[in-house]
Amino acid sequence: MNGLRLSRLTLAIGLSVATTSALAGPQNFQSARSFAMGGTGVAVAHPASAGFANPAMLASDQHEWADDFGLIIPSVNARFADEEETIDQIDDIQDTIDRAQAALDSLNAPAASATANELRQQLQDLNNDTVRVDAGLGLALAFPMDAISVGVHTAGNIQATVRGEYDSADDAELAKVAALDPTADLNNLQSRARVLAASVAEVGISLAHAYQLNNGQSLQIGVTPKYMQLMTYQYTESVSGFDDSDYDNSEFETDKSGFNLDLGAAMSFGENGEWNAGVAIKNLIPMELDSAVSSDLSKQETQHTLEVDPRVTVGLAHSDEFHVITAELDLTEQKGFGYADDTQWLAVGAEFDAWRYAQIRGGIRHNLASNDDNNGIEEDTQFTAGIGLNPFGARLDIAALYSEADLGAAIEFGAAF
Template sequence: MTLHQHSTLFRQSRLTLAVALVAATATSVHAAPPAFQDVRALGMGGTGVAAARPSGAALFNPALLSADHSGWNDGFAATLPSVNARVAENDEVTDEIDQIQDTVAQLETSISTALNTTNPSDLETAQNDAQTLAEQLRGINQESMRVDAGLGTLFAVPSPKLAVGVHANAQLRATVQGRISENDTGALEEFAGLDPNTSTQNDIETALGDVYDPNTGQVDGLESDGRVLASAVSEVGLSLARRFSIQGHDVNIGVTPKMVQMRTFDYVQDVNEFDENDFDASDFETDDTHLNLDIGASTQLGAEDQWQLGASVRNLIPQTLKTVENNNSLFYGQEEMKLDPLVTVGVAHTSSWHTLTADLDLTKNEGIGPAGDQQFLSVGGEFNVYNWVNVRAGARQNLASDTGQEGIEEETQFTAGLALSPWALRVELGALVSSEEVGAAAELGMSF
């Protein structure tokens, strides 16, 4: 490979990265990552306040550690590990990035040709390429890409007298976003509007301004910038639960004191200078560690205790963490990641072969900037189709979604899951899909 080819490949790789960063909304969509869920809950639409089994009770309602689960999950349980990942994007961002990459390479070639010939048709070709690139950049200006990932492990010893659970998990949300400069698109469109029959080399270079460097033959000096914005919450908790008799009726009460660490990462750089390896993470990262508390209650109703009601308050102590003051940008200010109390109620109907359940968030988590608020209504079910084979399905709807805003909306999500539990082993899979998001989860566990 020649030196020129190496240089061309490097420029294309750098421009691909730059375009990938630009292929997102210009405004902030930063918010705390969603709470970690075990695979069973994900497959059942994100429900769990009234239906979580003991191994997952700490994630939804610690009181369920001391509840009666009809013999399904009343013994010691361990989850080692549980993992999940989700990707969301507006339209076909990755396909559009590929198209822009091709246009940039084509534009560099056509401009170089136009500057070295006097044929008007060569200039017209370059102008068409410039107009195409400007339209492609404008076309992705309100699109974004988001990635969620989680990892957790849980242990539970259920008991009506004193149940104990231990959990540790972490959930990350990362968003790539960018700001399109009107100077960039304006220069491309000014160049595209020149008269191909009368324009001189000086006219061409003046119209392109700093967007194109005639000495290197590169589309360079772009003012559009890219931003990597991420937030993460990790926690380690000890759950305790006990069954009490209140006026002759059994009520389960649970509490989870926990250590919580919040982290943010905010890095901004001009797209033509951006390098994912060219920064010190500690310079753009903030973190905070604090104690917090989850509380919950549940009770069973019906002639055969087939109905279970639950309520929980997670993250009882509100917390706020700001991003770094200096993120290399004068355009973007500091953001705030909030961890506010989440109050949720749930109901479940259970038998030896099925569970049907629904959860409702009573509090609304406010989004930041154009990001929509979140307040979910979730429904789900689990069915025992064989002694050790369960299938699951569910759906959740964001009741607080602000339609028409920029960024990725939390639209209706549909979920499904499969669990195989021969002997003491549990192997579980889950999936999530919406109009703009796909996700998957897997879990390995044991129950005795």
């Protein structure tokens, strides 16, 4: 077997994810500021990021140096989870296959037996091990105004998982290798890698207005009509049968598009309006899309359904000139796609401001819907941190995320004045 087969498979996994969608994810997009503050935003989003979190925040009171114009060009984030070091396992399997082939070619019986047993154990260890990649991209423009605030955004995420699956039929082929059987052929190995990805992209226009109540408090109402595109991708191939010209074949993809709607409200209260409560309903119209299933029964593919259901989130924040502290809760549970975990986040975040020119941020969020039976990588408790720099109206936000399973980062460029 060609030693490049598995390295090509690894490369194709990355390329197939990249070609699934130009803007592509099941979870809502987060600005870098939100990413750093535990994913919060419903009660604290700046105007430019309001379309991502809560359209009502377009009309909410902001610092005087950020309440006339907002721009994000662009915001990018990514997370990577590989609890079982799946990629390293694939590399090790590649090396062992090369050594097994060399033993067959040289008729080296001790080496053939040893490498066949080693390869069997490696393939069994790879079974159901999963690596997950999440990536997001967003652009936004906002014009907060007294009459009506307007924002435009385009954003999305992609979530892709790669899973190893051991086929017990390989035991017979590896027994032939161990015995130097002349009919042994490593190209007949049936253990496989499965790529499963889902993406959600959207383009929306947000409109918001602030209403002054009789008690002196302010109520903001916002709405975001938007156009969405859903896409799924499922590609399965044996470690021996991979063809590097097949991974981008359209038969592995399904897609669907349509209009949807986000609604939001926020209310400031307190003696100086230092408190703010927010609620957002994302994706008011449920949408779903089934994945493609190969007609080749040997691939043992099953149909997976991408569900984009309404997501209701509430938040509460306290802020002044130098700090923001917020807490946020998803009232609805979001179903994971394929091998992804279900999610329902409880999060807290904080930001400390140094006279508008620099910010230090931190947060933590816990998944109330996490379970050990999701057949993939568990989403549990995540810790976040970040900084913001704002020289002369320009913005640079950088964030990082850590959990037992995930490492993540985000960066964002923009402007506000």
